[in-house]
Amino acid sequence: MPEKSIAAIRKEVLLVSNLIIPASERQLRARPTPKETFTESAAMGWRALIKMRRNPEQFFDVIIQPFLFTAMFAYIFGGAISGSVQDYLPIVITGILVQTALTACMATGVQLREDMDKGVFNRFRSLPMARMAPLVGPMTADVLRYAIAATLTLLTGFLMGYRPGGWFWGVAAGWVLVVFSGWSLSWIFAWLGTVARSAQAVQGIGMMIMFPLTFLSNAFVPVESMPGWLQWFVNINPVSLVISAVRDLMNDGAFTMQVVWAVVGCIVVIVIFAPLAVRSYSRKV
Amino acid sequence: MSSDDSAVLAHGLVKRFGDFTAVDGIDLEVKTGEVFGVLGPNGAGKTTMLNMLATLLPIDEGSASIFGVDVAKNPHMIRQLVGVTGQYASVDENMTGDENLRLFGMLLGLSSKQARTTASELLERFGLEEAADRQIKNFSGGMRRRLDLAASLISRPPLIFLDEPTTGLDPRTRGQMWDTIRDLVKEGATILLTTQYLDEADQLADRIAVIDHGLKVAEGTSVDLKSQVGNSTLYFRLADKELVPQGAAVVEAVLGETPQITPEAAGISIALPDPNRAADVLIGLREQNLEITAAEVRQPTLDEVFMVLTGKPTDSGDGDEGDDAREVDRSDSQGGATRE
Numbered sequence: 001m002p003e004k005s006i007a008a009i010r011k012e013v014l015l016v017s018n019l020i021i022p023a024s025e026r027q028l029r030a031r032p033t034p035k036e037t038f039t040e041s042a043a044m045g046w047r048a049l050i051k052m053r054r055n056p057e058q059f060f061d062v063i064i065q066p067f068l069f070t071a072m073f074a075y076i077f078g079g080a081i082s083g084s085v086q087d088y089l090p091i092v093i094t095g096i097l098v099q100t101a102l103t104a105c106m107a108t109g110v111q112l113r114e115d116m117d118k119g120v121f122n123r124f125r126s127l128p129m130a131r132m133a134p135l136v137g138p139m140t141a142d143v144l145r146y147a148i149a150a151t152l153t154l155l156t157g158f159l160m161g162y163r164p165g166g167w168f169w170g171v172a173a174g175w176v177l178v179v180f181s182g183w184s185l186s187w188i189f190a191w192l193g194t195v196a197r198s199a200q201a202v203q204g205i206g207m208m209i210m211f212p213l214t215f216l217s218n219a220f221v222p223v224e225s226m227p228g229w230l231q232w233f234v235n236i237n238p239v240s241l242v243i244s245a246v247r248d249l250m251n252d253g254a255f256t257m258q259v260v261w262a263v264v265g266c267i268v269v270i271v272i273f274a275p276l277a278v279r280s281y282s283r284k285v
Numbered sequence: 286m287s288s289d290d291s292a293v294l295a296h297g298l299v300k301r302f303g304d305f306t307a308v309d310g311i312d313l314e315v316k317t318g319e320v321f322g323v324l325g326p327n328g329a330g331k332t333t334m335l336n337m338l339a340t341l342l343p344i345d346e347g348s349a350s351i352f353g354v355d356v357a358k359n360p361h362m363i364r365q366l367v368g369v370t371g372q373y374a375s376v377d378e379n380m381t382g383d384e385n386l387r388l389f390g391m392l393l394g395l396s397s398k399q400a401r402t403t404a405s406e407l408l409e410r411f412g413l414e415e416a417a418d419r420q421i422k423n424f425s426g427g428m429r430r431r432l433d434l435a436a437s438l439i440s441r442p443p444l445i446f447l448d449e450p451t452t453g454l455d456p457r458t459r460g461q462m463w464d465t466i467r468d469l470v471k472e473g474a475t476i477l478l479t480t481q482y483l484d485e486a487d488q489l490a491d492r493i494a495v496i497d498h499g500l501k502v503a504e505g506t507s508v509d510l511k512s513q514v515g516n517s518t519l520y521f522r523l524a525d526k527e528l529v530p531q532g533a534a535v536v537e538a539v540l541g542e543t544p545q546i547t548p549e550a551a552g553i554s555i556a557l558p559d560p561n562r563a564a565d566v567l568i569g570l571r572e573q574n575l576e577i578t579a580a581e582v583r584q585p586t587l588d589e590v591f592m593v594l595t596g597k598p599t600d601s602g603d604g605d606e607g608d609d610a611r612e613v614d615r616s617d618s619q620g621g622a623t624r625e
Contacts, residue, residue, distance in 0.1 A: 019438065019441060019469065019472040019474075020441050020442070020443055020469070020472045020473045020474045021441040021442075021443065022443050022473060023292075023317075023352035023366055023443045023444070024352075026365065026366070026443070028354065028359075028362040028365050028366070029361065029362070029365070030359060030361055030362060031361050032361065036394060039391065039394070040391070040392050042391075043388055043391035043392050044392075046388070046391075047377070047380065047384075047388050050379075050380055050384060051379050051380075054379050054380075054420075055379070118377070118378065119371065119375040119376070120375050120376055120377045120378075121375075122341065122369075122371055122375045123369070123371070123375035123376070123389070123436065124392070125340075125341055126339050126340070126341060126364060126367070126369040126375075127364055127389070127392050127393060127440075128361055128362075128364035128365040128393070128440075129364075129392045129393075133392070
């Protein structure tokens with residue numbers, strides 16, 4: 001590129017009167033205000049969206065997995081578990097909705113970790129910005145990924161003949177719950193991302209958390225078919241709570257206590273893991 | 286109060302990583318409006334010290350204040366006062382130059398419109414407007430550094446930390462960076478820069494601290510330091526190899542010492558008691574009609590500075606004299622000023 005002459009650059013620098021604001025003329029704030037925290041998180045979300053646009057391969061998991069898993073699980077297990085694929089759909093679609101959201105969460109943690117190793121995070125740490133913004137921003141931008149995953153899973157289900165009893169509002173409410181639980185549970189993986197040594201470690205540990213959570217739940221098989229000691233875990237598994245709530249909303253169009261418990265469960269996860277994640281992030285160098 | 290005109294005031298800074306002590310009790314005072322250079326080899330603790338002052342690393346022992354604000358107690362305030370330009374360009378590879386500056390602008394509280402204006406102003410000022418829409422991964426090293434510095438200026442900080450601002454840059458880009466730094470000082474910025482190059486500290490810094498193995502081994506103006514280091518060296522090459530003995534004779538006649546000769550290159554070098562004597566030698570050569578093809582008065586290298594200041598080469602030993610220097614610093618009378 002044609003470089004500017006040094007003289008030209010210097011002249012321009014000198015033209016601008018207050019390139020520097022002296023310390024004595026500054027109003028220093030001891031901590032960021034809630035409004036600043038919000039706008040900074042939004043700016044970090046904007047950055048995450050730009051990066052998504054530049055690396056569309058980030059979307060492979062949330063685009064392919066809904067088709068692949070829905071079809072695979074329905075045709076393989078449908079007959080054995082529910083007698084027919086058609087009867088299995090109300091169970092498996094809701095299960096896979098939550099499972100894909102969880103997988104997408106794990107990717108959120110892995111990408112956050114990868115991102116944090118970059119030089120630009122040193123600058124974020126040196127700026128007077130809210131410590132939670134670099135986490136909240138990209139995590140919230142990832143809501144887009146959960147939304148895509150949930151929508152595509154539902155579409156696959158409809159194509160295969162899933163006719164939810166909750167009709168439009170039930171399905172819409174279930175969809176919102178899935179996306180919200182994705183955002184909440186991603187705080188677990190964000191925390192992992194801040195404590196693990198590498199992105200690979202987040203991936204490895206994430207798998208070990210994700211598989212028991214999804215398979216030791218009511219996602220794919222009726223809980224009654226499991227041994228008693230396992231049922232105990234399955235019933236307190238937050239993933240089961242969310243799946244039951246999504247089933248109530250989508251299949252029955254009913255706003256039950258299950259839904260309340262699912263939302264409470266998600267909030268508990270945020271309350272525990274968000275402060276942990278923000279704290280270990282701000283300690284990291 | 287002595288801290289009134291201090292931009293940075295640090296006492297006994299210590300940073301340990303496990304058993305390794307990266308910074309071992311450094312005192313530092315940077316006055317408002319000056320360029321302060323921290324000179325030292327790789328691994329001396331320069332970056333660690335800067336990171337502690339920039340709130341990027343917790344301070345293990347000692348205290349530091351910036352414009353009277355305590356670094357450990359008020360990190361959020363410190364971040365409003367300091368612009369940091371890191372050793373490795375801390376900008377986002379996957380974003381364009383314009384997007385990077387807009388992002389940092391918004392993170393510093395500008396509206397998206399203000400951020401856009403500031404970004405285009407800074408891009409223009411740093412001669413980067415052609416690259417505004419290019420992703421950073423396609424930038425040259427010099428462009429990255431300039432963008433990095435531009436990003437540090439969005440908040441118009443009164444104090445700027447530059448961590449090895451020109452390491453790895455070609456001489457021309459390096460000169461541009463130096464000019465930019467000088468302009469910032471004219472605008473009223475205080476600058477704390479680290480460097481491995483004596484000539485960079487010499488060119489830019491009003492005062493220099495030499496750091497080795499986490500200890501400050503010397504401090505002063507570049508003239509002070511060089512007078513401790515001593516002689517500079519004159520090196521010249523003659524046009525005609527056959528005339529090297531005559532050239533050597535001129536040197537002996539002027540300075541009274543026998544020069545070193547590299548016959549293959551027709552090169553002659555001699556240590557100078559005073560750099561001004563170089564002219565005498567060159568005049569002597571002219572009088573004898575000896576034609577030269579090259580001549581330079583070399584500054585002492587960083588290695589030579591270290592040899593003199595620590596009595597050891599840069600890469601070994603922890604330097605007894607270093608400990609002495611630290612004792613001297615600790616007894617500095619401005620001791621308690623930061624604690625108020």
